[in-house]
Amino acid sequence: MIEISPGLQLADDEPRFVASRSGGPGGQNVNKVETRVTLLFDLDRSPSLSEEQRRRIRERLPGRISADGTLRVSSQRHRSQAANRRAALERFIELLAQALRPRAKRVATRPTKASRERRIADKRRRARLKAERTARAAED
Numbered sequence: 525m526i527e528i529s530p531g532l533q534l535a536d537d538e539p540r541f542v543a544s545r546s547g548g549p550g551g552q553n554v555n556k557v558e559t560r561v562t563l564l565f566d567l568d569r570s571p572s573l574s575e576e577q578r579r580r581i582r583e584r585l586p587g588r589i590s591a592d593g594t595l596r597v598s599s600q601r602h603r604s605q606a607a608n609r610r611a612a613l614e615r616f617i618e619l620l621a622q623a624l625r626p627r628a629k630r631v632a633t634r635p636t637k638a639s640r641e642r643r644i645a646d647k648r649r650r651a652r653l654k655a656e657r658t659a660r661a662a663e664d
Contacts, residue, residue, distance in 0.1 A: 526613070528620045534572045539616060540564045541609055546600040553603060560600035561608040563616050568593035577624055584623040 526534040543558040553559070567578055567589060582589060589595050597619065599611040635643075 526617065528617055529624060532572065532577070532620075532624065534570070538565060538570055538572065539613070541612070543605055557605075559603060559605050559608055560598060561605060561612045563597040563599075563609075563612040565595040565597075565616065566593060567595050581620065581623045585619060588619070 526536060526539070528534060540563070542562045542564060544560045544562065545555070545558050546560040567573070567581060570578075573581070581595070585595065588597065595616075597612050597616045599608040599615065601611055602608050
């Protein structure tokens with residue numbers, strides 16, 4: 525079982541892994557060995573997620589979800605496929621946990637007296653500047 529958060533666990537077979545060749549420097553290793561790992565997770569068909577959780581994930585991770593509802597996480601940081609597989613899985617867990625975490629409620633605050641005074645002073649300054657411009661334009 526893959527533990528995402530205290531109340532959510534996914535079966536080990538839910539995410540699929542696909543290997544491909546990495547890009548970048550690395551010589552022959554890069555050219556012949558498939559070390560990049562892409563984790564694919566079918567959001568729509570996952571029995572572990574509720575509709576609310578699916579909606580929240582779609583809302584918070586839109587760039588990682590394809591049109592067919594597959595969430596994608598890739599890793600090519602390491603030189604071995606096993607290390608990239610672990611890195612992709614860790615990133616996947618981190619992304620899902622973050623997407624499903626409830627957002628903190630915003631606490632309304634009031635402007636300080638000093639900030640209100642600065643705002644009024646700035647408004648007076650701008651009004652004076654515009655009045656001077658108008659007066660100069662009338663003189664010309």
